[in-house]
Amino acid sequence: MAEHSSANELTFRLPRSRRSVSRARALLHAVLGEWGAAQDVVDSAELVLSELVTNALRVPVPRGRQMGVRITRSVGEGLLRLAVSDAGGGRPELREPGADETGGRGLLLVDALAHRWGCEERAAGMGKTVFAELKAPDIVAAPAVREVAAVLVVPGQRVRVWGEWRTVLGVRSEPCPTGGTMAVLDLGDGPALRVHATESLAVRAGECAG
Incomplete structure (x- = not known):
């Protein structure tokens, strides 16, 4: 999906x-x-x-x-x-x-x-x-969100995956079986997220750890 x-x-x-x-x-x-x-x-x-x-x-x-x-x-x-x-x-x-x-x-x-x-x-x-x-008169403005390539995500940021915001604890890369590079995001609770390094992810701005 x-x-x-x-x-x-x-x-x-x-x-x-x-x-x-x-x-x-x-x-x-x-x-x-x-x-x-x-x-x-x-x-x-x-x-x-x-x-x-x-x-x-x-x-x-x-x-x-x-x-x-x-x-x-x-x-x-x-x-x-x-x-x-x-x-x-x-x-x-x-x-x-x-x-x-x-x-x-x-x-x-x-x-x-x-x-x-x-x-x-x-x-x-x-x-x-x-x-x-x-x-829906009660809906409110969202916090600032930006789109970045998965390879640019850093620990401490929050990314939107599987319908919710998750904190990124670690990021690493690995070869993609079909060529190119995969970004592997450790989200703590649950499985790691594996996406192509160039795939865009929604990241909450201002929630970087460093």
């Missing part, structure tokens, strides 16, 4: 698997915690994103395609935007399922919880992006 984050945005790609629904929720929960969103906004956003990801999973797409998820905020407007992209055709349609139908209510939930929602053609490539915007 490739992940990119900045002060007001988190984007990542997910495989077409049911487990991706819970993964998307976990990442959303983490970033909304940082952004200071109220609990009712968090609850609504998790439900909406779950439905958007679930609907994307149902769309037939070419083999090997993943889903793209983008979470952004506008502090000035007090809005949270959730967007899920897939490589499939068609457009989601709001409908009233029959009393004996077990599915088809996802978009009704999105429509009820979102300030507005819609569907756009992807700017590049095939497929579409379905988005929903929620009112």
